[in-house]
Amino acid sequence: MIPEQLPDKGAFLGPVHTTDTFEIHPDCRHFVGGRPCRYWQPCHGCPHHDPVDHRVLILMLGLLGDMLIASPLPKRIRAEKPAAYITWLADEACAPILRMNPYVDEVLVHNWESAAQLPSRRFDAVYSFERTPSAAALVDRINAGHKAGLAFGGPHHALYPMGEAAMQFFRQNTWNDYRTITNSQTWTELYFAVADYTYAGEPYVLDVPEPARRRVASLLGNRSGPRVCLNLGGSLPTKLWPVRHWAELADALLDQGAQLAVLGGPSDRDACEALVRHLRMRGADESRVAYTPLSLEEAAALPGLIDVMVTGDSFGFHLALAHEKPTVLLLGPSNGAEVIPKHLANVTALRSALPCSPCAHQVACGGVGGCMDTIDPAAVLKATLDHLTAI
Incomplete structure (x- = not known):
């Protein structure tokens, strides 16, 4: 039962209401039913009323x-x-x-x-x-x-x-x-x-929480010099570049004075840790190579804080696109026409040399892979340095 007089303004965070002015707007975008909305205001006279049709x-x-x-x-x-x-x-x-x-x-x-x-x-x-x-x-x-x-x-x-x-x-x-x-x-x-629309080149939408961005910025530190993110992740084994190639590329980038950030999802943790161990053994400390398992929000923030992304066709690639970062994209089974927006000029795609690539994952190799192996680390290094030079 609604009381004859609702609590005063201080307790209710709104104007004083009686049963005559108490109303509910279930058509409102913010209405959740059974509890107050995020604005914590009564519906009557609410300036946030946003009807949905x-x-x-x-x-x-x-x-x-x-x-x-x-x-x-x-x-x-x-x-x-x-x-x-x-x-x-x-x-x-x-x-x-x-x-x-x-x-x-x-x-x-x-x-x-x-x-x-x-x-x-x-x-x-x-x-x-x-x-x-x-x-x-x-x-x-x-x-x-x-x-x-x-x-x-x-x-x-x-x-x-x-x-x-x-x-x-x-x-x-x-x-x-x-x-x-x-x-x-x-x-x-x-x-x-x-959905019966024509795509007009609109950018991806990604509103990264500020706390996640601050945590990643702290991980990277404030060391000067170019930052390159190496995204080892991939949804399929056939889309993964070998760790030995990542190590060769990372060694060369460190020699060029770059700071590296290593990225991968939960299933890529072993590969990321193997690469980081290799780089630590050659003397690269946390100020040169940043890596730690990240939350999804933190992973979403990372590409916004680097200069160039090197990645296969994966979530990390699309994070780079969301932040409009120059990207070197490594393609094996994937068809670049599917994933590279036509209006972007800051993506350099390097493809496998095997004639069966792309195969759209219906693989002639039976899932063994090998097409990514043929992408030369030297070519990836050149493409990465070209992007860094253009910044």
């Missing part, structure tokens, strides 16, 4: 790099439909990168609770970029006026495209030639097309 759900559970690739899309949706409310369904491990996108109103963590909750929601549009059957199968159970992208099920018990705009996106995931021969669109262009 279009609700969008984006499905992409994992793939951190793809979340950055698609990061300009929520901003475009909000530009076209200012009253849109954008929910993104994602795995808990990937949720922090989406919370760094101010145009995503709600990051819904994929678990049993959200799976039970989704059928009770109503969306105006659902854009499904999820390629795993278990996640794509959620689409059929979601109540929405418009659905586009990939779903799972139907008479063939398989992934299928929803809408003509999703056909090329669907083909990308079916066979090699669609990705390596016929396709000239980046993933960003494909994601925009699924």
Whole structure:
């Protein structure tokens, strides 16, 4: 029961209200239901009231790099439909990168609770970029006026495209030639097309928390000289450059006076530590080679504090793009046309010499790899120094 007279201004952090002025705005962007919103104000007369009239759900559970690739899309949706409310369904491990996108109103963590909750929601549009059957199968159970992208099920018990705009996106995931021969669109262009927009070269959206940036700045110190980030990470073994090549490159960069920052995800920790041990043994201390396992927020901050990134096709590459840093990109199975934005001129791509590259990960080698091995450390050094000279 609402009391006859609500608490005074000091206790309620707002004007005095009675039952006559007590009201709720469930259409507000900030409304959470069952508890006060982040502004901690009563709805009546609230200056932050922001009515929503279009609700969008984006499905992409994992793939951190793809979340950055698609990061300009929520901003475009909000530009076209200012009253849109954008929910993104994602795995808990990937949720922090989406919370760094101010145009995503709600990051819904994929678990049993959200799976039970989704059928009770109503969306105006659902854009499904999820390629795993278990996640794509959620689409059929979601109540929405418009659905586009990939779903799972139907008479063939398989992934299928929803809408003509999703056909090329669907083909990308079916066979090699669609990705390596016929396709000239980046993933960003494909994601925009699924949502019925034309990509106009908008930059990635990444709003790094200031505490994370300060922690990484402290790790790097204030040593003068060029900073180069060596990102050893990769989502597939076939996309990894050998540690011996990283060591050869790192030795040469140290000889050129560079400070190195070593980056990799949890699965790359052994390779990162092996490289750092090698560099420590040649006398490079923490002031010359910076490395420690980083949180996702800290990893997102690191490329903003260096001069050049050297990386394979991975999350680290897209972090460099988000910070608009000059980048040397090492390509083995990956098709550069998919991942390098057409409007950027500060990415130098070096490709494997093997004729089967790119293979879009449908590998003739049976997953053994070897194409990345053929990228010459001397060529990578030259490309890195060229970028440093141009700064």
